[in-house]
Amino acid sequence: MSLDTLPRAARNNHRRARPPGHRWRSRFDVKAMPYALVSPYFLLFAAFGLFPLAFTLYYSLYDYDLAGTVEWTGLGNYTALLGDEDFWNAVVNTVGMFILATVPQMILALLLANALNKRLKLRLAIRMSVLLPLVTSVVAVAVVFTQLYARDWGLVNWVLSGLGVDKTNWRAERIPSWIAIATMVDWRWTGYNAIIFLAGMQTIPRDLYEAAAIDGASRRRQFWQITLPMLRPTMIFVVLNSTIGGLTLFSEPTTFYNGNVDGGSQGQFQTVAMFIVKQGFREFDYGYAAAAAWLLFLLILIGAAINFLFVRRIGGTR
Amino acid sequence: MMISKRRGGLAAASALAAAALAVASCSSGGGTATGSSSAPASSAAAEPVTIRVQTFGGGTNFGYKNAITKWNAEHKDIQIKEEHLTDQFEQQYWPQMIQWLQAGNGAGDVVGIDEGGMGLAKAHPEWWADLKEFGLESRKADFPAWKWENGVTADGKLFGLGTDIGGMSLCYRADLFKKAGLPTERDKVSALWPTWDEFMNVAKTFQSKVKDTKFTDGTNTLYQVVLYQEAAKNGNVTYFDKDNNLIVDKNPAVKAGFDFATKMSQQGLTAKLRNFTDEWAAGTQKGAFATVGCPSWMLGVVSGNAGDGGKGKWDVASVPGGGGNWGGSWLAVPKQSKHPKEAAMVADYLTNAQTEASIFADFGNMPSNTKAQQDPAVQGAKNEFFNDAPIGEIFAKSASSLQPVFLGVKHAQVKNAIESVIQGMDDGSVPYDKAWQQLVDDAVKAAG
Numbered sequence: 001m002s003l004d005t006l007p008r009a010a011r012n013n014h015r016r017a018r019p020p021g022h023r024w025r026s027r028f029d030v031k032a033m034p035y036a037l038v039s040p041y042f043l044l045f046a047a048f049g050l051f052p053l054a055f056t057l058y059y060s061l062y063d064y065d066l067a068g069t070v071e072w073t074g075l076g077n078y079t080a081l082l083g084d085e086d087f088w089n090a091v092v093n094t095v096g097m098f099i100l101a102t103v104p105q106m107i108l109a110l111l112l113a114n115a116l117n118k119r120l121k122l123r124l125a126i127r128m129s130v131l132l133p134l135v136t137s138v139v140a141v142a143v144v145f146t147q148l149y150a151r152d153w154g155l156v157n158w159v160l161s162g163l164g165v166d167k168t169n170w171r172a173e174r175i176p177s178w179i180a181i182a183t184m185v186d187w188r189w190t191g192y193n194a195i196i197f198l199a200g201m202q203t204i205p206r207d208l209y210e211a212a213a214i215d216g217a218s219r220r221r222q223f224w225q226i227t228l229p230m231l232r233p234t235m236i237f238v239v240l241n242s243t244i245g246g247l248t249l250f251s252e253p254t255t256f257y258n259g260n261v262d263g264g265s266q267g268q269f270q271t272v273a274m275f276i277v278k279q280g281f282r283e284f285d286y287g288y289a290a291a292a293a294w295l296l297f298l299l300i301l302i303g304a305a306i307n308f309l310f311v312r313r314i315g316g317t318r
Numbered sequence: 319m320m321i322s323k324r325r326g327g328l329a330a331a332s333a334l335a336a337a338a339l340a341v342a343s344c345s346s347g348g349g350t351a352t353g354s355s356s357a358p359a360s361s362a363a364a365e366p367v368t369i370r371v372q373t374f375g376g377g378t379n380f381g382y383k384n385a386i387t388k389w390n391a392e393h394k395d396i397q398i399k400e401e402h403l404t405d406q407f408e409q410q411y412w413p414q415m416i417q418w419l420q421a422g423n424g425a426g427d428v429v430g431i432d433e434g435g436m437g438l439a440k441a442h443p444e445w446w447a448d449l450k451e452f453g454l455e456s457r458k459a460d461f462p463a464w465k466w467e468n469g470v471t472a473d474g475k476l477f478g479l480g481t482d483i484g485g486m487s488l489c490y491r492a493d494l495f496k497k498a499g500l501p502t503e504r505d506k507v508s509a510l511w512p513t514w515d516e517f518m519n520v521a522k523t524f525q526s527k528v529k530d531t532k533f534t535d536g537t538n539t540l541y542q543v544v545l546y547q548e549a550a551k552n553g554n555v556t557y558f559d560k561d562n563n564l565i566v567d568k569n570p571a572v573k574a575g576f577d578f579a580t581k582m583s584q585q586g587l588t589a590k591l592r593n594f595t596d597e598w599a600a601g602t603q604k605g606a607f608a609t610v611g612c613p614s615w616m617l618g619v620v621s622g623n624a625g626d627g628g629k630g631k632w633d634v635a636s637v638p639g640g641g642g643n644w645g646g647s648w649l650a651v652p653k654q655s656k657h658p659k660e661a662a663m664v665a666d667y668l669t670n671a672q673t674e675a676s677i678f679a680d681f682g683n684m685p686s687n688t689k690a691q692q693d694p695a696v697q698g699a700k701n702e703f704f705n706d707a708p709i710g711e712i713f714a715k716s717a718s719s720l721q722p723v724f725l726g727v728k729h730a731q732v733k734n735a736i737e738s739v740i741q742g743m744d745d746g747s748v749p750y751d752k753a754w755q756q757l758v759d760d761a762v763k764a765a766g
Binding site: 066067086146150151152153169171172173174258259260261262264265266268281282283284 | 404406409410413414416417420438442590592595596597600601604606731734738739741742745746747748763764
């Protein structure tokens with residue numbers, strides 16, 4: 001726009017001032033290069049993100065038998081899903097396990113981060129060790145926990161029976177199975193979230209605390225009035241991340257039932273992700289599974305929105 | 319200019335793809351590299367071919383360990399590599415296999431198919447290589463007619479060769495029987511339970527004497543045994559009739575199996591373990607139960623799960639209520655195999671009379687090959703693990719009288735749904751009085 005206001009002669013002079021090849025190259029550098037540099041991500045996203053997304057949406061409108069016929073059904077899969085008890089069972093399980101896992105996880109991670117934020121000996125080593133559970137493979141974690149929670153020879157039942165509590169069948173009862181899986185999730189992810197919280201805490205200016213200390217605010221008060229409010233952006237990130245992870249929970253509950261996506265004999269801990277795999281690849285009802293995947297997407301959006309609104313209020317000055 | 323540029327890009331891409339393929343084939347054939355170097359110079363020109371044999375099942379599963387070692391020593395140019403994928407057929411192996419077959423990539427050169435998958439396999443001739451092309455039509459005389467015909471699709475394509483067959487027995491722990499004051503010798507044990515009612519009485523006696531061990535593994539194994547026995551009396555069908563209509567609520571065989579499982583569970587005679595899970599395998603090893611329903615192939619599963627510690631403790635008795643045909647598998651060659659000819663040779667070898675007879679002797683999987691069944695070595699076979707039980711006598715006699723059981727296209731899904739209800743009844747998540755209705759409902763849903 002501004003160039004157009006220049007006299008034509010001036011513009012021509014300006015053009016002649018540079019050799020033609022150079023002009024072309026610099027234009028390329030400025031205009032095309034950034035796109036070329038960011039393109040690998042977008043190409044990969046198109047191939048492994050966008051295409052499956054569109055493909056799934058397309059086939060969610062079909063009655064697509066993975067080992068047979070393909071027939072148009074429109075929104076039939078969606079209406080069938082909304083009336084499918086098993087789907088709602090999976091939704092309840094997923095949300096239940098998400099809440100059971102996430103609430104203690106957030107609190108623990110915050111406390112842990114707060115502790116790590118102090119002056120400690122071997123600070124780096126301790127901070128790194130918090131990340132160790134994350135490095136272990138989820139299957140290894142699940143195998144160990146599966147044995148801990150075994151009905152007959154499990155450590156947890158052994159300890160409980162020592163305390164006079166009856167043997168719990170962790171795979172057969174709904175709430176115990178949720179607890180078992182929630183502990184698996186927490187073991188793996190609490191440290192990870194703590195490290196992110198810690199990073200957030202370190203961006204909070206020291207002088208805020210110093211000023212508060214001079215004003216006579218206790219450690220606890222500083223935590224509530226400074227750390228938490230200042231940490232809100234980090235918290236929003238962590239909570240959204242956990243929402244996505246928690247609502248797509250798959251590996252832990254699957255391994256907990258011997259690699260079976262039924263999630264217990266009566267779907268006691270079948271999550272929506274397991275339901276999708278079961279419909280798509282056990283019952284070969286691919287269209288139905290695709291529709292369920294889109295409903296899961298919606299569920300995550302709703303969950304993320306609720307959590308966002310919730311976290312925004314945390315630590316707010318009333 | 320444009321075109322040549324694009325061609326260049328294509329060429330580069332295909333070169334890359336070729337390189338990737340070369341790397342992939344090198345890594346998959348890695349096991350045979352040493353084999354080729356020691357091969358005679360005359361055959362050095364031909365690349366050694368690796369035939370991947372994919373199997374499922376617990377314990378020693380198909381029992382191919384020794385047979386493959388033998389073949390690999392004799393055939394430097396064709397090497398067999400067994401890939402045991404998982405213990406569970408319906409829930410893991412078969413769904414995975416269907417994906418590979420549909421995608422046209424991933425399946426082995428020879429794949430095992432349980433009877434429960436044969437309905438679907440037959441319905442998809444496009445997945446399979448026609449073994450007639452490799453001259454295997456000549457094997458027809460080796461198998462009972464039903465075993466052979468189940469490996470032929472409606473349009474006459476021969477795709478599967480029979481491996482083992484069912485037959486029934488009961489495996490029991492002699493040491494635990496002794497603890498309960500019951501007879502331990504197999505003939506006397508067999509005499510304890512001519513009928514399932516008497517079996518139940520023995521179970522109750524056992525349970526009253528022994529507290530920390532349950533009489534049987536869970537509801538599912540014995541449910542299957544009764545189901546297949548009763549199926550033989552009810553037109554040889556289980557969940558589907560021969561037109562593929564769901565008949566779960568109409569077939570008395572299903573109800574009989576269900577009722578028996580319910581009774582066992584209500585009386586507290588089961589260890590509440592679901593068969594083919596890790597906990598079940600651990601239970602076998604740790605002696606959590608004293609009996610388990612044993613079709614012939616289950617002998618290998620039990621001995622494999624129990625390990626050396628169970629040797630001599632286990633024994634085999636006859637099953638109450640007569641024969642039945644639970645289980646048995648086929649070997650097929652997927653069309654996607656790059657070496658169908660060699661794969662057909664391997665399938666031929668693994669199902670020939672000699673191999674099937676030696677598998678029976680080593681692991682207990684009853685041959686479907688009739689020549690193997692008549693082999694004196696099979697007739698007189700004893701199983702060391704099971705206290706030298708005369709398994710030839712126990713299984714081979716009934717082998718020729720076994721009836722084929724028809725299983726529908728969606729058998730695997732319905733079976734899984736029904737087993738989940740029966741297991742749920744045992745673990746307390748399905749009330750006994752609602753279990754039957756739920757079984758029917760879930761079966762309808764799974765067949766849907």
